[in-house]
Amino acid sequence: MRALVRETTLTASDFVLPAFVEEGVNRRTEIGSMPGVSRVSVDELVRDATEAYGLGVKGLALFPALDESLKDATGRESLNPDGLLQRAIRALKREVPELLVITDVALDPYSSDGHDGLVRDGRILNDETLPLLASMAVAQAEAGADVVAPSDMMDGRVEAIREALDDEGFTDVAICSYCAKYASSFYGPFREALDSAPKSGDKKTYQMDPANRREAVREIELDEAEGADWILIKPGLPYLDVVRLAREQTHLPVAVYQVSGEFAMLKAAFRNGWLDYEACLLETLTAFKRAGADIIFTYGAVDAARLLAR
Numbered sequence: 277m278r279a280l281v282r283e284t285t286l287t288a289s290d291f292v293l294p295a296f297v298e299e300g301v302n303r304r305t306e307i308g309s310m311p312g313v314s315r316v317s318v319d320e321l322v323r324d325a326t327e328a329y330g331l332g333v334k335g336l337a338l339f340p341a342l343d344e345s346l347k348d349a350t351g352r353e354s355l356n357p358d359g360l361l362q363r364a365i366r367a368l369k370r371e372v373p374e375l376l377v378i379t380d381v382a383l384d385p386y387s388s389d390g391h392d393g394l395v396r397d398g399r400i401l402n403d404e405t406l407p408l409l410a411s412m413a414v415a416q417a418e419a420g421a422d423v424v425a426p427s428d429m430m431d432g433r434v435e436a437i438r439e440a441l442d443d444e445g446f447t448d449v450a451i452c453s454y455c456a457k458y459a460s461s462f463y464g465p466f467r468e469a470l471d472s473a474p475k476s477g478d479k480k481t482y483q484m485d486p487a488n489r490r491e492a493v494r495e496i497e498l499d500e501a502e503g504a505d506w507i508l509i510k511p512g513l514p515y516l517d518v519v520r521l522a523r524e525q526t527h528l529p530v531a532v533y534q535v536s537g538e539f540a541m542l543k544a545a546f547r548n549g550w551l552d553y554e555a556c557l558l559e560t561l562t563a564f565k566r567a568g569a570d571i572i573f574t575y576g577a578v579d580a581a582r583l584l585a586r
C-alpha cells in the first residue's frame with residue numbers, strides 16, 4: 277500500500293557524484309572530515325567512476341587538488357591542456373564514455389588567493405574575472421567535459437561562458453549554473469580537501485547571504501536569461517525552501533548540492549553511533565527530491581545507489 281501511494285521515488289539516475297582528483301598513481305588520500313571520501317589519482321578515479329556508473333549514477337563532478345606551486349593570482353594552470361583536471365577528464369571520457377563529466381568553473385583551486393575570482397587590494401574584480409572563467413570553460417570542453425558548472429558566483433559569467441563555448445564550436449556543452457550559492461559555513465571540509473580556503477577575507481561579496489530568498493529569484497532569472505541549462509542550489513538541506521522556490525520559478529532542471537559539511541555531519545553522528553547513516557542518507561536525498569530537485573549532487577551517491585539496488 278505504501279509503495280502504491282508513495283509520491284517521491286529516488287533512483288540512482290538522480291545522482292551526481294562529486295570527486296576530488298590529485299596527482300600520482302594508485303593513490304587514495306582520505307579527507308579527515310569526510311570519512312569514506314578521498315582525493316584520488318586519475319587511475320583510481322576511473323575505477324570509482326566505473327563503479328558508480330555500474331550502479332546507475334549518471335554524472336561525476338570533478339574537482340582538482342593542485343600543488344601549491346601551480347597556483348597563481350590568475351589561475352593560469354586551469355588552461356593547461358595537460359593539467360591534472362584535463363587529464364582526468366580525458367581518462368574518464370575514454371574509459372567510461374557514457375558517464376557525464378561535469379567540471380567546476382571557478383578560480384579557487386588554481387588561485388594563490390583562494391578566491392573564486394581575481395583579487396586586487398582585497399576586492400574581487402567581477403568583470404575582469406569573466407574572460408578567465410570563459411577560457412577555463414573552453415579548456416574543460418576541449419578536454420571533453422560534457423557540462424561546465426560555474427560555481428564562482430561572478431555576475432554575467434553564464435553569458436560569457438556560453439558565448440565563448442559557442443564561438444569555439446562547443447554548442448553541445450551544457451552549463452549547470454550554481455545559481456543560488458550561499459556564503460555558507462558548510463563548505464569547510466571541501467576547502468580542507470582542496471586546501472582552497474581563501475587566504476584573506478571571505479566569499480560574502482560574491483556568494484549569497486543565507487538570509488536571502490528573493491535574491492535567489494533574481495539570480496535564477498538572470499542565469500536563465502544568460503543561457504543556463506540547469507540551475508543549482510547549494511547547500512542542500514538548510515536551503516530546501518530555496519529548492520522549492522527554484523522548482524516553482526523555472527522550467528529548467530533544478531539541481532541541488534548536498535555539500536561537504538552536510539555529509540560530514542551525517543558521518544560524524546554515524547561514527548558516534550548517534551544516527552543510522554544509511555537511513556538518514558536516503559531520507560535527506562528523498563527530501564531533496566520532494567522539495568523539487570531533479571538532480572542531486574551528493575558524496576553519498578555510490579552508497580545510496582547501492583542501497584537502492586538492494
Ligand code: PBG
Binds near residue numbers: 427535
Ligand atoms: C568552489 C566550490 C566550493 C564548493 C564547490 N565549488 C567551495 C567554496 O565555494 O568555497 C563546495 C562544495 C562542498 O562543500 O561540498 N568554487
